[in-house]
Amino acid sequence: MEKMIIATKNKGKVQDFKELFSKYGIEIKSLLDLEESIPDIEETGDSFAENAAIKAETISKMFSLPVLADDSGIEVDALDGRPGIYSARYAGEEKNDQANIAKLLNELSTVPLDKRTARFVCVLAVARPGQSTIFKRGTCEGNIANEPHGNNGFGYDPVFYPKGSDKTMAQLSSQEKNTISHRKNAIIQLEKWLKDN
Numbered sequence: 001m002e003k004m005i006i007a008t009k010n011k012g013k014v015q016d017f018k019e020l021f022s023k024y025g026i027e028i029k030s031l032l033d034l035e036e037s038i039p040d041i042e043e044t045g046d047s048f049a050e051n052a053a054i055k056a057e058t059i060s061k062m063f064s065l066p067v068l069a070d071d072s073g074i075e076v077d078a079l080d081g082r083p084g085i086y087s088a089r090y091a092g093e094e095k096n097d098q099a100n101i102a103k104l105l106n107e108l109s110t111v112p113l114d115k116r117t118a119r120f121v122c123v124l125a126v127a128r129p130g131q132s133t134i135f136k137r138g139t140c141e142g143n144i145a146n147e148p149h150g151n152n153g154f155g156y157d158p159v160f161y162p163k164g165s166d167k168t169m170a171q172l173s174s175q176e177k178n179t180i181s182h183r184k185n186a187i188i189q190l191e192k193w194l195k196d197n
């Protein structure tokens with residue numbers, strides 16, 4: 001079984017990646033599994049790709065190993081793409097999913113369902129010692145609900161209806177989410193790249 005380090009401290013992402021990579025026989029190690037505690041990496045970029053590169057390259061340099069990082073978020077059309085790269089810290093630096101959802105629903109309170117289009121975006125960066133970092137992107141289109149439904153997943157999953165679904169992402173099983181998600185779609189791109197390289 002191969003091992004891969006993912007430069008994340010987000011438990012929801014770790015769960016997604018463990019399931020998504022299990023079919024390749026790849027075991028996931030996240031920053032939560034490491035013995036030494038890794039200081040929080042400041043996400044100072046102004047795009048998903050820049051932030052993913054900062055996370056992957058910082059940890060790759062620290063361990064001299066290949067490292068994957070994920071920078072992701074939700075883009076809401078009625079909010080001109082916000083919260084975007086600020087999705088985790090939308091309602092404050094403490095990164096509270098409930099507070100983020102409440103803020104989002106409040107900002108959309110006057111916006112009708114058909115104008116609540118949005119997408120999840122995931123950019124994966126793979127940093128390798130002495131080589132240039134590569135990037136793969138995946139999206140998942142959908143709509144923002146009027147209120148939260150479901151308990152699975154993390155982040156904005158309870159208020160996101162994937163296109164064509166009458167269940168929110170948090171009402172889908174993890175297997176169902178991992179068939180259609182932005183993270184899955186980015187991994188499909190990564191798999192294509194791995195086959196060609």
Ligand SMILES: O=c1[nH]c(=O)c2ncn([C@@H]3O[C@H](COP(=O)(O)OP(=O)(O)OP(=O)(O)O)[C@@H](O)[C@H]3O)c2[nH]1
Nearest residue numbers: 008009010070071072073074087088154155156157
């Ligand atoms: O409902 C959701 N389902 C998802 O599948 C999903 N993927 C991302 N997000 C949101 O976007 C932020 C990422 O921000 P982010 O990439 O900076 O990660 P993070 O700060 O949480 O952890 P780290 O990986 O940086 O350690 C997350 O916290 C969430 O709010 C999601 N919400």
Ligand SMILES: [Mg+2]
Nearest residue numbers: 010043071088
């Ligand atoms: Mg982050």
